[in-house]
Amino acid sequence: xxxxxxxxxxxxxxxxxxxxxxxxxxxxxxxxILYALLVRFLIPGELSFxxxxxxxxxxxxxxxxxxxxxxxxxxxxLVGSEKDYLAALETGNRIGLKVTGQELPAAIEVTFQGxxxxxxxxxxxxxxxxxxxxxxxxxxGFPTTSLRSADVKQPPFxxxxxxxxxxxxxxxxxxxxxxxxxxxxxxxxxxxAYRVSPGGIPEYLLARSVAMGLLGxxxxxxxxxxxxxxxxxxxxxxxxxxxxxxxxxxxTMVVANMFHGISQFFVAELILMVVxxxxxxxxxxxxxxxxxxxxxxxxxxxxxxxxxYFPTGSPAVMTTAVLQLLVTLGLAFPxxxxxxxxxxxxxxx
Amino acid sequence: xxxxxxxxxxxxxxESYAVAGISFxxxxxxxxxxxxxxxxxxxxxxxxxxxxxxxxxxxVEVGGQDIRSASRxxxxxxxxxxxxxxxxxxxxxxxxxxxxxxxYDVPTADPMALLRRVGLGEVAHRRAGAYSRxxxxxxxxxxxxxxxxxxxxxxxxxxxxxxxxxxxxxEIIREERDRGTTIxxxxxxxxxxxxxxDRVAFINAGKIVALDTPREFKLKHGQKLVAVEYRSEGxxxxxxxxxxxxxxxxxxxxxxxxxxxxxxxxxxATLEQVFIxxxxxxxxx
Numbered sequence: 302x303x304x305x306x307x308x309x310x311x312x313x314x315x316x317x318x319x320x321x322x323x324x325x326x327x328x329x330x331x332x333x334i335l336y337a338l339l340v341r342f343l344i345p346g347e348l349s350f351x352x353x354x355x356x357x358x359x360x361x362x363x364x365x366x367x368x369x370x371x372x373x374x375x376x377x378x379l380v381g382s383e384k385d386y387l388a389a390l391e392t393g394n395r396i397g398l399k400v401t402g403q404e405l406p407a408a409i410e411v412t413f414q415g416x417x418x419x420x421x422x423x424x425x426x427x428x429x430x431x432x433x434x435x436x437x438x439x440x441x442g443f444p445t446t447s448l449r450s451a452d453v454k455q456p457p458f459x460x461x462x463x464x465x466x467x468x469x470x471x472x473x474x475x476x477x478x479x480x481x482x483x484x485x486x487x488x489x490x491x492x493x494a495y496r497v498s499p500g501g502i503p504e505y506l507l508a509r510s511v512a513m514g515l516l517g518x519x520x521x522x523x524x525x526x527x528x529x530x531x532x533x534x535x536x537x538x539x540x541x542x543x544x545x546x547x548x549x550x551x552x553t554m555v556v557a558n559m560f561h562g563i564s565q566f567f568v569a570e571l572i573l574m575v576v577x578x579x580x581x582x583x584x585x586x587x588x589x590x591x592x593x594x595x596x597x598x599x600x601x602x603x604x605x606x607x608x609x610y611f612p613t614g615s616p617a618v619m620t621t622a623v624l625q626l627l628v629t630l631g632l633a634f635p636x637x638x639x640x641x642x643x644x645x646x647x648x649x650x
Numbered sequence: 651x652x653x654x655x656x657x658x659x660x661x662x663x664x665e666s667y668a669v670a671g672i673s674f675x676x677x678x679x680x681x682x683x684x685x686x687x688x689x690x691x692x693x694x695x696x697x698x699x700x701x702x703x704x705x706x707x708x709x710v711e712v713g714g715q716d717i718r719s720a721s722r723x724x725x726x727x728x729x730x731x732x733x734x735x736x737x738x739x740x741x742x743x744x745x746x747x748x749x750x751x752x753x754y755d756v757p758t759a760d761p762m763a764l765l766r767r768v769g770l771g772e773v774a775h776r777r778a779g780a781y782s783r784x785x786x787x788x789x790x791x792x793x794x795x796x797x798x799x800x801x802x803x804x805x806x807x808x809x810x811x812x813x814x815x816x817x818x819x820x821e822i823i824r825e826e827r828d829r830g831t832t833i834x835x836x837x838x839x840x841x842x843x844x845x846x847x848d849r850v851a852f853i854n855a856g857k858i859v860a861l862d863t864p865r866e867f868k869l870k871h872g873q874k875l876v877a878v879e880y881r882s883e884g885x886x887x888x889x890x891x892x893x894x895x896x897x898x899x900x901x902x903x904x905x906x907x908x909x910x911x912x913x914x915x916x917x918x919a920t921l922e923q924v925f926i927x928x929x930x931x932x933x934x935x
Binding site: 304307308311315318319322323489490491493494495496497498499500501 | 700701702722723725726728730732734736737738739740741745749750752753754755777790793
């Protein structure tokens, strides 16, 4: 065991040296800084889903138009004639609100562009009805409650992207770099020299995974500090990024070893990336949390990161994620060793 | 120390064998030459013997262990000097050796001393990718000696080396033999084989066509004649004499005592000539 540990440490140090000298560390830090700049300066903090409205209030007091102008000044165009109403609707992707009648409650007619789906139409119609009713002090519909406590704030949109970018950088970029390192060893034929030494496949794979995991940690730390800041749940962020990198590196090593070069591996990597990215569908659309997606290692990773960055009072998400990644690692490692050993005998000679 | 029995190997998985029924044994402390042209099956055999290729058919024992279930302990006793300079180009020469030295569970040689031994001491801290091909070759050669191997596989040890370095490499091989190391030397260089090997196997088209000591090969397949060049009456003359014929023996004695003899050469065959005679093809092919 002591000999294996020594070999594992020797291999890890060698891999770290190669990561630095092949400029992989520089690439990872540069990409993390680039992502941070995107988050800070390019991705908006809020995405408005409010439609741009054209309001033609024909009522005597023009109260609906006035109230809209007060509450949503930027997204409302007030018009005074049908000609202006139609002209304004033709300009841009707008929805028209025609208010008629002399007395309240006024009659309201909504004009759509015509390409909206029935679902969107119903949502917008209900939304507008509720807005107008609220402005006029009328009942707005069903009373609503929320499972989450009222003081839990949703993160700004740009910061909500950070867990996704950590996934892309620490895990997916790590995938590519792990493959590059493997192919460089194949090209140099150094694996042959390793294989006629007492060094085994388990410590080789573990060392490579740990080196890539450390690279992932550097990337996650840089990106986090430059975007979300230091006030986050660091143990969880570091644990899930490290474990996630370990699992993904093992998968990458096995898949990459099936191909002779990076160009052949590229298609497989794209497929792998698409599959591993599927949990992002659930991340952005929580209603689409399909059971098979939860089995992918990227699922617990991205959700645990979000909870660690922006707590919603659900620590179980993080504990479950760490446990799931540990179990996945426990299964992936022996399978990777078996697969790698079998393939390496024939392929790298 | 090394035993191969009925060894077959096919890269295509069919009856097209790169190695076709090879059997031989190498005794402890022996330098065993595996001589043949490119594509004859030498490297495939060595890869099977070192576990780089699986045993498809036949039996292989190295250091008393079946290579199919070879333990780490075996690889602590084995050294392999590859023909291709398979080194980490982004690591320095010293880092390359230190890395591999730390993989062994047995006491290892001092990497710096090994580098100095082959004239790489001054470039020990330079990245190996910046070494010339010959320097990389030397690095790979001494890397295989890190664990002071008991069984040493050496593939084309002098390929691409200048005469002085080739001489040094041969010296090191002799030193290892004197230390009692069993050496399996793969080459198509018949001079190396002739100079260093205790026994030589000729391999052609995946089969061993002959196996003997270099001396026996030359005696069996050469002519028992002596060529004498001598100067007489101001002119260079040449006589080819047989030591088996009484008249020639007397003539040889007279030439040696009475004439100004410049060269005397026995007329045994070279290993290359023997190889061509046995296989119908040259070693460079």
